[in-house]
Amino acid sequence: MATQYSVSAQNLVKRYQQEEKGKPPVLALDNLSFAIEKGEIFGFLGPDGAGKTSLFRILTTLLLPDEGTAQVEGLDIVNDFAKIRESIGYMPGKFALYQDLTVGENLNLFASIFKTSVEKNYDLIKDIYEQIAPFKKRRAGKLSGGMKQKLGLSCALIHRPKLLVLDEPTTGVDAVSRKEFWEMLKKLRESGLTILVSTPYMDEAAQCDRVALMQEGKILSMDTPDGVVQQFSKPIWAIKTANMFEALKDLRSYPFTHSCFAFGESHHLVLKNEKTDAKAIHAYLLSKEHEGLSVERIKPGIEDTFMDLMLHES
Amino acid sequence: MEENTVIKVKNLTKQFGAFTAVDGISFEVKKGEIFGFLGANGAGKTTAMRMLTGLSYPTAGEATIAGFDIYRDTEKIKQEIGYMSQKFSLYEDLTVGENIRFYGGIYGLSDELLETRTEAILKNLELENERKTLVASLPLGWKQKLAFSVAVLHRPQIVFLDEPTGGVDPITRRKFWELIYQSAEEGITIFVTTHYMDEAEYCDRVSIMVDGRIDALDTPAQLKVQLDAVDMDEVFLKLARKATRADG
Structure with a gap:
């Protein structure tokens, strides 16, 4: 078994039928293949509509591909979906926690779903959670954007996943908060976690170990940030x-x-x-x-x- | 000179209970200017924009938009401004033609005028064959240009653009700014927010809000000199790092 990979995908295809009659289906993912090594921060860079969210939903077993296969931590995304869910943390692009539960209740809920406790894994989230701990009794719906993001990240990490999948965590976030968020990710990587992150901001490529540039369901280029730039040959x-x-x-x-x-x-x-x-x-x-x-x-x-x-x- | 100032703001303040969201901001914007309105999340930009577009009354201070008072003439202000954001712009399940007709109807354009302007928009954007296409199936770049054209359909004096380029690919984002330049040259005043610091460089002048106040306001070139920064990204970081309140 090739186990050095956290994620690998072969010829993934996803099509969406259009509502309008007579229109051909939209090709959201166009034959994607890639492999992501354990412990990498891997960035999928591309605009809205590039296919980043569809790809992440397939890898997190929330959506089935029309063609192709993929493995997460050595497990098949179709046959082993339940096991995959135990070993990944996923933060969707839209805030997806319970708005009417408090900060502390949300965190406890996610820990208990995964049959663990906040105490047991606190070391992993300590740096992030401490920043929102003063608001432990506030309902999640009443938090500011930055605090919601920190709570989302804490909840995605509380069961000590091997792979963290973050869908556009910095979209609509100002330049200062974006830099702080990347600092948090770099610290998390030190614990051996593999991090998959998508972003529309090209300048964030430099923060990743490797990147894939995506456009209209295709990977235009995949390499280290320096390697990608070296493909540019014109003056x-x-x-x-x-x-x-x-x-x-x-x-x-x-x-x-x-x-x-x-x-x-x-x-x-x-x-x-x-x-x-x-x-x-x-x-x-x-x-x-x-x-x-x-x-x-x-x-x-x-x-x-x-x-x-x-x-x-x- | 007086009639050349289309936005005049003096000590504008908005309080929510004990919290001062906008703390006595003052500035002026001239006709045809591209004015960048920057600030960290929670600095008070949205609250300020809501007051300037007549959607929310200030707690204190004064402002006129296109010569109209933001306390008394909010409905007149709405006739003189356009608004576009990445989040809300067009109806996806209406066609291109229906979207234009819908907005034209809201602004009370006559059928005749609406038809002439619809033709002009479709021709300018090379969308003549897409009149009956659902907006949902247009490429993002076209959608965005159409959204902008619809926002200026009633020939407003000022157009407010709230993060118009979020999530857009790098080429489309730049083409959109070319449309902004073109409109500014035609005399429309542009009031724009963005999180892309390279776009701040495209503005004639930029203001940066920190904790409800405007901490800096000048041309990008002057701001870089004042803050001893190589680019607008560094200007922004130097100012926004001083913020003490949590983002909203």
Whole structure:
């Protein structure tokens, strides 16, 4: 048995029938295969509709695939679903605890469902739970967003799972809270836990050991964050001018441009080949009467790579 | 100069019992400006937005939106603003045409005007063949552009965008901002919230709320200088880390 894997999947397919008559079914998962090693933080990165939630629901035995198979901790997702449920912790994208039970009651409930106690596994959740312990008697429905998230994570961990599955835990969360959440995950990994996490935020790739970039049910790329970026082979430049919106339009009509998109304070200009240098880009922008020019060769990031892969797909 | 200021806010405050959600904020937004309204979860952004859009009365302070008072003229304000969010925008089980017609009806557009504007939207978004398609089956990028077009269907002076790009792929997100730029150039004022810090760079000016107050307000370039930060992400982290109250 190949037991170094926490999760492995072979040719998973999931289709959803559309309500409208005559419309073909939506292919939510398009022949996905992958393997996730034990103790990894593995990130599925992709926008809404990429298939992240369908995939997670299949791996957590809440949804059946139309085709393909998968194993979680060596167990089959169809035949051994009950055993899998004992060894995984799952936090869905929507808050799924009992709103009318208190913080303490929710935690006790989840511990007793799994025939264990809060005391027995407290060491695992201590750092997280201590932050919400002062509100132990508050109903879960009355907690703030950040506190709900911490309670959800505590409840998902209380039976000491081998695999933690987190569906978009940081969506709609501000930049500061997102950084804190990732710190918590890194601490949890030290206990040997495997963590599967999905996110629409490309900048969170750097926090994962390996990532899969997903779009429309397909995995566009799967590697370490550095490995993914190394697939990007075209020259890329950061451009600034005094009029950024005009510059975007002008750079797109430059004959040597492969693509150009806004990237924070500069535009990222991807050229077709190495033949065009900074001088040529300068001259072109000056001919379009741009001022305050800055043209700089840069290294691509994960978001550049994702966008390039998307353009290839379409 | 006076008529060029479309949002005027002075010491605006909202209290819920002993809790001060919005604590005396003051700012002005000019016509055609892209104004970024940032803050951590629970800093008071949503409460402030609800007051500015006439959905909730302030406890204290003053504000005018498109020249109308937020205490007395809330219904007039609603005619002059558009609103769009990622969470609530279009009806999935209505067609493209029905969604436009529905919003047009709410804003009291005449049949004739509605038809001209529907044609214009469909042409601009290249959706001419999708008029009878259910919104549910449109790709996310199209849905989003349609939602924005519907939000400005009644030609409002100001459009409020509440996290319009959450969960959207990186290309669609950027194309959406190009639509925002285009509208700002046409004179519509954009008031936008986002958790993507690269998008804060696309705003003309940005305000950052911390614990109910506006702690910083300037152009992205100036904010980076003031806080000695390399990008808006660092600006935001430096300010939001000072927050003392738990998020809401």
